[in-house]
Amino acid sequence: MRKSQSFERAEPAQMTQEALEERYQETLEAAARCLSYRALSVNALREKLLARGCQADAVDYALAYLEAHGFLDDQKYAESTVRSYERRGYGTLRIRQELRRRGVDDVAAGEVLAGYAPDWEAMETLLEKRLHGDLSDRKEVNKAIAALQRRGFLWEDIRTALDRYGASIAESFD
Numbered sequence: 001m002r003k004s005q006s007f008e009r010a011e012p013a014q015m016t017q018e019a020l021e022e023r024y025q026e027t028l029e030a031a032a033r034c035l036s037y038r039a040l041s042v043n044a045l046r047e048k049l050l051a052r053g054c055q056a057d058a059v060d061y062a063l064a065y066l067e068a069h070g071f072l073d074d075q076k077y078a079e080s081t082v083r084s085y086e087r088r089g090y091g092t093l094r095i096r097q098e099l100r101r102r103g104v105d106d107v108a109a110g111e112v113l114a115g116y117a118p119d120w121e122a123m124e125t126l127l128e129k130r131l132h133g134d135l136s137d138r139k140e141v142n143k144a145i146a147a148l149q150r151r152g153f154l155w156e157d158i159r160t161a162l163d164r165y166g167a168s169i170a171e172s173f174d
Contacts, residue, residue: 024062027054031045031059031063031066034048034049035066035071040103041074041078044103047103049062074105079112082099089125091152091157092118095152118154124161126147127161127165145158
């Protein structure tokens with residue numbers, strides 16, 4: 001962006017065709033550099049480019065170009081993020097929160113999470129680590145439940161995991 005510093009704040013109507021093309025090309029190159037480091041959502045890339053001083057019209061052009069050529073896709077980015085957090089043992093709520101934090105819109109996040117199923121093995125592993133097979137201490141069971149909730153698992157999934165583990169929860173616990 002160094003070359004275009006002198007006309008960066010000029011309105012597109014006041015710029016020559018060459019200057020406009022240079023602004024758009026520099027913004028596109030900056031966007032490509034950002035994506036070369038790691039994948040980003042459309043919103044996250046927009047924020048990065050605007051924070052770097054790129055003009056909104058050039059940013060819109062760069063984003064449209066990258067989306068049209070398949071270099072920027074919120075759906076694929078969301079799927080990748082879900083897989084990553086699922087491998088780490090997180091639940092639906094935590095994954096949705098992370099998608100929102102990373103700038104993925106709620107529609108794309110909802111579509112990706114619609115096919116998400118909780119990792120029962122990870123939940124059972126956490127229960128075994130916390131409870132060591134001893135279900136008699138209600139306080140420890142509650143701590144294990146709280147740990148699963150902090151990892152973002154839904155209450156229905158926690159109940160199912162506890163049932164599978166062998167610890168039934170009283171209906172009044174809801």
